[in-house]
Amino acid sequence: MNTQTASNRFTGSDHLPHILLTLINMIFFVLLTSCAQSRPDLGKQLYREGKLSSGESVSATTQGDISFSGTQFSCVNCHRRSGYGSSEGGNYVLPVTAPSLFNPRTLDRANLFKKMFKEYQPKRFTARMHMPQMRPAYTDKSLARAIREGIDSAGTQLNPLMPKYQLPDEDMANLIAYLKTLSTMPDPGVDQSTIYFATVISDKIDSVKRRAMLQTMRKFFEWMNRDTRGDLRNPNFSPHYRTEFIKAYRVWNLAVWELKGDPQSWQQQLQVYYQQQPVFAIISGQVTGAWKPVQTFCENMEIPCLFPHTALPEIDKKSAYSVYFNRGLSLEADVIAKQIIQQQADKANIQITQIYSAEQEGMTPADAINNTMKNNNHVQLDNYVFHDIAELQSQLKKLSEIHERPDLLVLWPGAYSREVLEWLQDNPTLANTVYLPSKALDALPQAIPSSLKQRMLFSYPYEVASVQHPRAYRVHAWMNSRGIEVTDKRLQFNTYYALTLVQYGLDAIVDNFSRDYLMEYIEHEAENALNPGTFPRLSLGPGQRFASKGAYIVKLSADEESGVIAVSDWIIP
Numbered sequence: 001m002n003t004q005t006a007s008n009r010f011t012g013s014d015h016l017p018h019i020l021l022t023l024i025n026m027i028f029f030v031l032l033t034s035c036a037q038s039r040p041d042l043g044k045q046l047y048r049e050g051k052l053s054s055g056e057s058v059s060a061t062t063q064g065d066i067s068f069s070g071t072q073f074s075c076v077n078c079h080r081r082s083g084y085g086s087s088e089g090g091n092y093v094l095p096v097t098a099p100s101l102f103n104p105r106t107l108d109r110a111n112l113f114k115k116m117f118k119e120y121q122p123k124r125f126t127a128r129m130h131m132p133q134m135r136p137a138y139t140d141k142s143l144a145r146a147i148r149e150g151i152d153s154a155g156t157q158l159n160p161l162m163p164k165y166q167l168p169d170e171d172m173a174n175l176i177a178y179l180k181t182l183s184t185m186p187d188p189g190v191d192q193s194t195i196y197f198a199t200v201i202s203d204k205i206d207s208v209k210r211r212a213m214l215q216t217m218r219k220f221f222e223w224m225n226r227d228t229r230g231d232l233r234n235p236n237f238s239p240h241y242r243t244e245f246i247k248a249y250r251v252w253n254l255a256v257w258e259l260k261g262d263p264q265s266w267q268q269q270l271q272v273y274y275q276q277q278p279v280f281a282i283i284s285g286q287v288t289g290a291w292k293p294v295q296t297f298c299e300n301m302e303i304p305c306l307f308p309h310t311a312l313p314e315i316d317k318k319s320a321y322s323v324y325f326n327r328g329l330s331l332e333a334d335v336i337a338k339q340i341i342q343q344q345a346d347k348a349n350i351q352i353t354q355i356y357s358a359e360q361e362g363m364t365p366a367d368a369i370n371n372t373m374k375n376n377n378h379v380q381l382d383n384y385v386f387h388d389i390a391e392l393q394s395q396l397k398k399l400s401e402i403h404e405r406p407d408l409l410v411l412w413p414g415a416y417s418r419e420v421l422e423w424l425q426d427n428p429t430l431a432n433t434v435y436l437p438s439k440a441l442d443a444l445p446q447a448i449p450s451s452l453k454q455r456m457l458f459s460y461p462y463e464v465a466s467v468q469h470p471r472a473y474r475v476h477a478w479m480n481s482r483g484i485e486v487t488d489k490r491l492q493f494n495t496y497y498a499l500t501l502v503q504y505g506l507d508a509i510v511d512n513f514s515r516d517y518l519m520e521y522i523e524h525e526a527e528n529a530l531n532p533g534t535f536p537r538l539s540l541g542p543g544q545r546f547a548s549k550g551a552y553i554v555k556l557s558a559d560e561e562s563g564v565i566a567v568s569d570w571i572i573p
């Protein structure tokens, strides 16, 4: 506006004093607004990392007037990334999202109902929930008082668990500016009627595995939507809380994002799919090789990426949107290393021969073994890498010609499980003990000589068949009643698990469509009750990325039928 006015006035010299005045006014205006301009980005840094604009850590006093400064008391620790608060440790941490702070507190029965009945809570939590003291909307001033003095907008003392922060005015303004952006709008991937999801699948995925996953997902979506339609058709036929839940109902839509060609181009391909239709979350999925390109996309776009089937997850402590069943091959390697060290504890010298494929499926676990063993003076580790089948065979041949056969052979065959196993079948006494990853079990040849059977051990990051989990029966029944062919039980049960977690998570967040909030619920709810029996335990905690943390070492059972038998306890490296 001001520029427009100024240029209009540049017409005659008699207007010069006017022009000068306007210019001076403009300069003042710019100076003033830039001084008062708060920086939500710096507020975000304060909220998430406890860092002031000066770069120093924030200071505060907490219960019993204990002063502290440091990042462990940043707002995010209690109010979480989403700002929806939490119920960790049985304390009810109030939400600090913009809609919550800048509106008078109302009794949202749907949200209240979910929090009270979804999970077990100690008495002091439910007591606080039953007495939600009403308060008016916060102003910037009353909000600053709450943060500095622990007094809310109604003048009521807040629970002393909420620290009292010593904040310079500038940082307070930044923080409040950031709080004003927290969960003001639903995240992308949701509209009035539909919530959009995608799964990711790359070319070269085995067609049986592809079909097993997609069929389970499609049937689940159909099933969810059939229920939703029924509820929407009868919105008035509702006991007390029903009408308030109706606003949360959405039709579930599944897109299958197919990735082709070079993994380097995947991020670009994902971006194109996303531009066509943003999704709220990516569920399950299978790609050849490392999951990293998908993870990078999810982290950049802040999209939850929930439980893909991958042996090569990206292990990145900073990731906020990716959760996995386990650490995959690097976990298997750590478990094998631990088992070897335990088994050979009484030996002065442990000799290990490691042969691995030059693909990532070989290098990742081989590196993990090398890392664990490098500081162990009792271990002598010889590494052989192969790039193709000819190189593999020549190395195995050389080994068999050595006059003293290796005691411990660790093999990471990558895509060559079948070839490696066939070779072992013909040379069963190649080594005293041969360790292989669980994936090699899928490539076992028909008849294995018992001399080889006795020597082979596998890392096995799953539950063994002899243990029955209560939920497995229900998942089976669900699959049967939907006419789903169970061709790959573990893959399908795990897919189902990911879907039920999303279902529970969305159910719990009601109509607060925040991806951060969904992630927080999943971290909280991924407990054992929903475990379909594929892993001994499944659980996450705030910031945890891997739901299952260990593996067994197994051998093949003597009879063909009963699969594998654990020879170790569940090892958590």
Ligand code: HEC
Pocket: 047, 073, 074, 075, 076, 077, 078, 079, 091, 092, 093, 094, 095, 096, 100, 101, 128, 135, 143, 146, 147, 152, 153, 157, 158, 159, 161, 162, 163, 165, 175
């Ligand atoms: C150690 C946990 C903890 C930390 C860290 C924490 N809070 Fe809180 N906060 C709470 C709890 C618990 C409550 C609820 C108090 C009550 O029930 O009376 C609360 C309440 C609040 C309220 C009042 C909400 C309302 O509706 O009246 C605001 C505002 C708030 N916190 C902002 C912040 C900000 C901003 C930070 C970071 C600078 C922060 N909190 C850090 C635990 C925490």
